[in-house]
Amino acid sequence: MRNLAGVVAAIGGSVWLTRSALADGWNMPLGVTDVSRDIHGLHMTIFWICVVIGIVVFGVMFYSLFRYRRSKGAKSAHFHENTTVEVVWTAIPLLILVGMALPATATLKEMYDAEDADLDVMVTGQQWRWHYEYLGEDVSFISNMSTPRDQIDGAAAKGENYLLEVDQPLVLPVDRKVRFLLTSDDVVHSWWVPDLAVKQDAIPGFVNENWVRIEEPGTYRGQCTELCGRNHGFMPVVVEAVPPEEFDTWLAERKQAAAREASGVDREWGMDELMTRGQKVYESVCASCHQVDGSGNPPVFPALANNPALMEERDRHIATVINGVSGAPMPAFSSTLSPVEIAAVVTYERNAWGNETGDIVQPSEIQSQLE
Amino acid sequence: MWQVLKSVLAAFFGVQKDQQRKKDFEEGRPTAFIIVGLLMALVLVVGIFLLATTAAE
Structure with a gap:
């Protein structure tokens, strides 16, 4: 009888420990969408089924080991087959599996139903940043990690959202169905936001679908979850969910900014403004490979500073930024940077770090090459 | 024949x-x-196919 009390206490203790661990944030989050709650429910159901199976199987095993031990004179039985037992231990797992498969399939069906979305967002992975495009709205931007280098190097105290903060978050409306179309410009990435229960591969040459209907405004953070190279850990995802009216205002502002950007193609730009703009673009997009000081990381990422080929061949320099380099990590920026940004960054690269070629590349020139 | 089916x-x-x-x-x-x-x-393959298509509707 004392043994039984011990067993009950041990089981109760384990269950209590598990429950408090789950409550302390060790578990997957409940999330803020219908689908994320379904997934969490499935996860907990299956978890507790496993706990019960574990307790029953190990309970029987340890009880038998203890009760029928040799020192008490137990003799092992010798028999070859027992059809009834075999049928039972085949049928029970079958029923358990079917019982888990039914709700799981229902949730999967819901997850894959990306039809009738109110908003389409193209998510493109790049080494090592995310590019977001609001389809049909002429709004697109690059989202870079904003954690300062000295925090990564251990020279400064780490911030609250260390490695999980970006310069421009993906802004989405709550209570609207948002469809994601995911792809990649270079290698396989994976776009993961636990609170939205979205974890979808972004594969070059493929377009994967996923969707959310966020129910609570807030900031939701995630990461790239497919090993994609050196800075895999430095391309976080930040989603800012806002009320629909606020989203409409934000989108209208971004559209105006995009229109202003497009009109920048028509005018002549001066050296100073191109250099200022170019430096911003360079540090946001190019510096992760070619380094802030243009020294690169040869042989994979060539140096741009004091690079004779770059300084002599202006046209090839422009073409490389627009089209990328086939078979190398250099992506084509024609789809992710505006003509103004390309002109500015090429001008910057041709005049920064002692390159001083004096070349000015006008946005109108880039525009004519893109057409 | 029944015997064969039962064994299968x-x-x-x-x-x-x-x-x-x-x-x-x-x-x-x-x-x-x-x-x-x-x-x-x-029969098994067709059965699963029919079950899946009816469930999907």
Whole structure:
């Protein structure tokens, strides 16, 4: 009888420990969408089924080991087959599996139903940043990690959202169905936001679908979850969910900014403004490979500073930024940077770090090459 | 024939009585088991297909 009390206490203790661990944030989050709650429910159901199976199987095993031990004179039985037992231990797992498969399939069906979305967002992975495009709205931007280098190097105290903060978050409306179309410009990435229960591969040459209907405004953070190279850990995802009216205002502002950007193609730009703009673009997009000081990381990422080929061949320099380099990590920026940004960054690269070629590349020139 | 079908279904399930197994090896013809086995595999595939399509609607 004392043994039984011990067993009950041990089981109760384990269950209590598990429950408090789950409550302390060790578990997957409940999330803020219908689908994320379904997934969490499935996860907990299956978890507790496993706990019960574990307790029953190990309970029987340890009880038998203890009760029928040799020192008490137990003799092992010798028999070859027992059809009834075999049928039972085949049928029970079958029923358990079917019982888990039914709700799981229902949730999967819901997850894959990306039809009738109110908003389409193209998510493109790049080494090592995310590019977001609001389809049909002429709004697109690059989202870079904003954690300062000295925090990564251990020279400064780490911030609250260390490695999980970006310069421009993906802004989405709550209570609207948002469809994601995911792809990649270079290698396989994976776009993961636990609170939205979205974890979808972004594969070059493929377009994967996923969707959310966020129910609570807030900031939701995630990461790239497919090993994609050196800075895999430095391309976080930040989603800012806002009320629909606020989203409409934000989108209208971004559209105006995009229109202003497009009109920048028509005018002549001066050296100073191109250099200022170019430096911003360079540090946001190019510096992760070619380094802030243009020294690169040869042989994979060539140096741009004091690079004779770059300084002599202006046209090839422009073409490389627009089209990328086939078979190398250099992506084509024609789809992710505006003509103004390309002109500015090429001008910057041709005049920064002692390159001083004096070349000015006008946005109108880039525009004519893109057409 | 009933005996062959029963043995094939037992094989699908994965549990068979030893006494049945012995009987199959003494009395049964291999071709009968192969034909019924292939037929039942077809029935299983079509059954799962029908179940999945009706459930998807």
